[in-house]
Amino acid sequence: MGSAPENGGAARAPTGTRDVLWPxxxxxxxxxxxxxxxxxxxxxxxxxxxxxxxxxxxxxxxxxxxxxxxxxxxxxxxxxxxxxxxxxxxxxxxxxxxxxxxxxxxxxxxxxxxxxxxxxxxxxxxxxxxxxxxxxxxxxxxxxxxxxxxxxxxxxxxxxxxxxxxxxxxxxxxxxRPGYISLLHEHLAAHRDELCEEHRQRLDTNPMRVLDCKRPECRAVTAGAPRLLDHxxxxxxxxxxxxxxxxxxxxxxxxxxxxxxxxxxxxxxxxxxxxxxxxxxxxxxxxxxxxxxxxxxxxxxxxxxxxxxxxxxxxxxxxxxxxGVFTDGPPPLDAFVVDVAGGDAARDLTAALRRAGLRADRAFDGRSMKAQMKLADRSGARLALIVGPEELRTETVLLRPLRGDGGQRSVKAGEVVAAVQEERAGKDGT
RNA sequence: GUGGGCGUAGCUCAGCUGGUUAGAGCGCCAGGUUGUGGCCCUGGAGGUCGGGGGUUCAAGUCCCCUCGCUCACCCCA
The missing domain is CATH 3.30.930.10 (Bira Bifunctional Protein; Domain 2)
Structure with missing residues (x-):
């Protein structure tokens, strides 16, 4: 039993297979x-x-x-x-x-x-x-x-x-079919020498295969052959x-x-x-x-x-x-939570949104506001929900549209989920 | 199973007849803007040049082997 070399250890899907990544x-x-x-x-x-x-x-x-x-x-x-x-x-x-x-x-x-x-x-x-x-x-x-x-x-x-x-x-x-096959075989055998190399061999085992040979030699022979549909x-x-x-x-x-x-x-x-x-x-x-x-x-x-x-x-x-058809993509996120006030809000607000059936994501690792906003933009979310020290103090959340125009507005912390739901309903257009 | 093309950063590719620390664009990260993304500017990280062997003072570049990708034949969705 031969042990064919795999891939020199490279991380790679087996030959002829592939990974299908999002989207x-x-x-x-x-x-x-x-x-x-x-x-x-x-x-x-x-x-x-x-x-x-x-x-x-x-x-x-x-x-x-x-x-x-x-x-x-x-x-x-x-x-x-x-x-x-x-x-x-x-x-x-x-x-x-x-x-x-x-x-x-x-x-x-x-x-x-x-x-x-x-x-x-x-x-x-x-x-x-x-x-x-x-x-x-x-x-x-x-x-x-x-x-x-x-x-x-x-x-x-x-x-x-x-x-x-x-x-x-x-x-x-x-x-x-049996009757037709012998009829076909008879015709092909009469032109055996004109067939392509492979089908000269195959002629006797599976004559119908010759019919879909693409080579011109075979085509010429089969063009005049009896057709199954006629028999x-x-x-x-x-x-x-x-x-x-x-x-x-x-x-x-x-x-x-x-x-x-x-x-x-x-x-x-x-x-x-x-x-x-x-x-x-x-x-x-x-x-x-x-x-x-x-x-x-x-x-x-x-x-x-x-x-x-x-x-x-x-x-x-x-x-x-x-x-250029069936270009559908997944529905966008409803909101992306940007938290520059320690991370508790990101944890709790994202969970609250998801419990309410909204699509939401957030940033991790305490990244800078600029970095978090970049992630929010890239995520495709409709809204960024921003929580900083100021919002923490006033118990509010800044709701910033990321697509189209419209300015950001401040929403009471307890009303954020409802506000996001309204935004979604308003923009679904359905 | 047979034949052609190709393997250089995460992606798309430059690297002329072998000659110093291997480049670009996009992407990524950071800064410009100590509370704001998309545009712009600046900087940064990131490469066993698929792998192995050989020729040479010197190989991404030439030769051999090997692995892989790709396209076509065969066949099949």
Whole structure:
């Protein structure tokens, strides 16, 4: 077992991970809170499941030959020798929880969780990122697909995002996909020599992968290849049409993408992806999902339909930054206490303000008045509450506005909290 | 896993063909204003020049190794 050097002792987050400091962390939480409100208002309940699972959960669900399982999973044996893995994607855990607890169907669950993949980091791609998602189990109805897509679209638009495109496609099912794959394989095999290096190899194991190869050689071959959407069985074709009609009725614009091939083995029928046009990086997928009618069975349950999606929180925030939307910040402090009379007032007045539900902070270490005023200004507080020897003697507090105009005024010590509350009410404008 | 770019103060960066005590802007601290922030002025603190080895009288600068960051491929949110 090789012991790779860490970091020369430097204080540094592991490769591909990062710290999110205030105020960015505030938007991070705020976006997640909006998602929670949206999905809870649509009948989804929060599922909190462990951040790691037995590795087999993901192996069975995602597919052994997939990169995410094959070479990117954080997999390890614990002290009991059990093979565990940090969650690399969201859906398999939800299905595992379903099989364990057997909630009444239909079951609509949502989650917000960190995901881990040992990939090479690059712009908008991390080894730990966060996804917001929903899964609906036990519903085969195409309208469930429409609901899922509508929710994802609403979330993104609700943040103010506009420069993104929804791509939808269909993977078919056990009835029509095998036939299509052999048809596709036949076409690709006939042009084997024209394909790029990698896909010449991959052609026989996973021909559908060739469809989303970006190299021009492959593009040329696949342009003339048979399309899955033209070879769907009647049931799948009807389902897809119903999804398209539903999105149209709800005013969700979607582009049909016959090349859309999503990474995981478990998808059947509907698949979809949201691509941002605002992100200046190669990784521009904000989120995606689809239907997975075979997954529950793959994990050992009875045949049970399911549909869901995951949205990458980091990428959503990058897109917001790029589009200049969702610039919300935390509410400012109501008051900052400046005490140059020994510190008792700062201690007691700050506590009184906080007990009254006001947002308040103060300076420590007996700094000079100038220094304390600087801190007050920097804190973003609306008011500075100044207590010096003079105020102590007259039992008053000097209430000084820090933003906008308006002069300072003296307030009786016993009426400060009420005065700050009035100031807040007056300036909230709500 | 593959390939390119880059590592100099808290942050963003200058440091020409190797040459004395390594600089700027912003930020921070203090003073100007012994009761007042934001603007301005003055001063100050803060650097193993990512780390290790080598070449040289002399290395931030050249060579090798290593760690890390970054962008792209692969793949993916």
């Amino acid at each position: 960015e962390s505030w938007r991070f939480e705020a976006a997640a809170a909006r998602f929670a409100q949206l999905v809870q208002g649509a009948g989804y309940g929060l599922l909190q499941s462990p951040t790691f699972e037995y590795a087999s959960v993901f192996r069975k669900g995602i597919g052994e030959e997939n990169d995410v399982v094959g070479r990117e999973m954080y997999e390890f044996a614990d002290r009991d020798g059990k093979l565990l893995a940090l969650r690399p994607e969201g859906t398999a855990s939800v299905v595992r929880a379903y099989l364990q607890h057997r909630p009444t169907l239909p079951w609509k669950a949502w989650y917000a969780t960190p995901l881990f993949r040992h990939e090479r980091p690059q712009a908008a791609r991390y080894r730990q990122h966060h996804q917001l998602g929903i899964e609906a189990l036990g519903v085969a109805d195409a309208d469930m697909d429409v609901e899922a897509i509508w929710i994802a679209d609403s979330f993104l638009r609700g943040l103010g995002l506009a420069r993104f495109t929804l791509h939808i496609g269909s993977m078919g099912d056990g009835t029509c 769907l069985c009647d049931a799948c074709a009807g389902h897809f049409q119903r999804v398209r009609d539903g999105l149209g009725a709800l005013g969700v614009p979607a582009e049909i993408d016959y090349r859309l091939v999503r990474g995981f083995d478990y998808y059947t029928r509907t698949t979809f992806e949201f691509a941002s046009a605002a992100i200046e990086a190669a990784q521009n997928a904000l989120g995606g999902g689809g239907r997975y009618d075979g997954l529950v069975e793959m994990l050992g349950g009875d045949p049970t339909p399911g549909v869901g999606f995951g949205i990458g929180l980091e990428r959503v925030l990058i897109a917001c930054e790029a589009e």
